[in-house]
């Protein structure tokens with residue numbers, strides 16, 4: 001188990017380390033100015049020496065990212081089930097939902113701030129708006145297209161629509177939902193940072209913007225590192241959950 | 256028990272209208288084992304979809320126990336041609352599916368399944384996923400699912416078609432033993448003459464598409480039937496007869 005994990009994560013880990021080493025050497029050899037491109041070691045030093053502040057901003061970002069993610073997931077799943085069950089409503093709403101994804105967040109965010117103030121709510125809404133869509137689309141795919149022969153079988157032995165929904169369509173959509181969750185997890189971190197850019201007292205987005213405007217490139221990179229690490233962690237926890245919930249095809253899966 | 260009255264079926268696609276079944280009439284009595292034999296692609300699975308109410312015939316009627324069930328689902332228990340075990344359900348929970356659909360509480364359904372699994376050579380596989388089973392084992396789960404289902408009439412669509420010859424004859428013998436013990440009403444579709452003659456009380460022979468009933472052949476061999484039955488001279492003669500009937504009707 002640990003061996004397998006090591007073998008799988010070995011190559012990508014090696015690639016990252018190699019990249020960092022080249023980066024470090026490049027900065028050292030060509031004596032690149034710190035405000036242009038700080039060396040990885042300098043970034044890590046900055047992160048450690050400034051840790052309490054970084055931590056405070058990180059927790060703020062994590063909070064809204066998780067809130068937005070869960071809200072978006074709930075909305076996406078409920079909408080998927082409602083639209084799947086009510087065909088007319090689906091025809092009416094589907095174009096609107098797609099439209100919702102075409103509104104530039106940059107334009108929407110200030111409006112949300114005007115309507116809901118500078119608190120947590122408008123940011124959570126932005127994140128939820130970005131997250132619900134991939135989950136909705138993925139869940140619908142799973143609900144709408146169960147295996148044809150299985151559906152025929154269920155109908156032939158007299159399964160009622162509610163039974164078909166609970167015993168076939170819902171379980172069939174679970175792997176699809178997880179694909180949606182993975183996309184949404186990535187979106188939620190991005191969405192959190194973007195929403196903080198547009199007005200907040202704390203959070204990695206704020207920290208990053210302040211750092212950039214005062215040419216503290218090392219701090220910009222600190223926030224980038226933290227965001228990347230959080231995204232990866234978030235993604236990994238969903239993969240972990242998926243592995244434990246969807247055990248039936250773990251054998252077929254390569255990675 | 257089951258009666259098909261002059262059933263006709265066409266499939267209409269955009270370009271053409273394919274006639275699949277032509278004036279099919281047949282009966283199955285309660286407790287009888289009837290086989291339908293026909294060449295590949297002649298419309299055997301379509302026939303089951305009609306009996307199962309999934310499709311409505313272009314003309315003709317389907318009756319079950321004195322009630323017309325044309326186009327009505329829920330009246331038969333069914334073993335499909337290709338595995339339709341749910342990949343997310345364990346062996347026991349797959350086998351319990353038809354009972355659950357019929358409204359039996361899950362606990363009770365599972366208890367019933369568990370008492371059967373060892374007799375199907377699936378003891379110890381209760382919690383395995385279908386993924387981890389061989390084709391023959393999957394088909395036995397699928398068969399158990401149908402066997403436990405409350406509908407009297409069992410429709411088997413080439414249940415052994417995808418198995419290798421050895422497993423196939425093992426499974427035939429196994430089905431024969433179970434059937435001789437329980438005597439459910441069975442309608443078996445196959446394209447193996449030997450399989451039909453070994454198991455059935457009566458055989459309907461179908462022509463190539465559009466399928467017509469070429470003949471209805473009673474199978475006289477005494478039960479219990481075994482591998483030795485296949486070697487009887489009468490068996491060989493009957494097999495030859497049906498074979499030439501099918502051969503002379505090739506398009």
Ligand SMILES: Nc1ncnc2c1ncn2[C@@H]1O[C@H](COP(=O)(O)OP(=O)(O)OP(=O)(O)O)[C@@H](O)[C@H]1O
Pocket residue numbers: 266267268273275294295296297298299300301302336446464
């Ligand atoms: N939905 C459909 N639309 C159009 N044609 C169809 C449809 N389903 C089946 N057919 C055609 O009807 C014919 C009979 O199909 P069916 O599956 O009933 O044959 P079968 O006897 O079960 O074949 P096999 O021995 O391969 O299982 C085939 O030629 C097939 O192409």
Ligand SMILES: [Mg+2]
Pocket residue numbers: 299300301336412
């Ligand atoms: Mg078929």
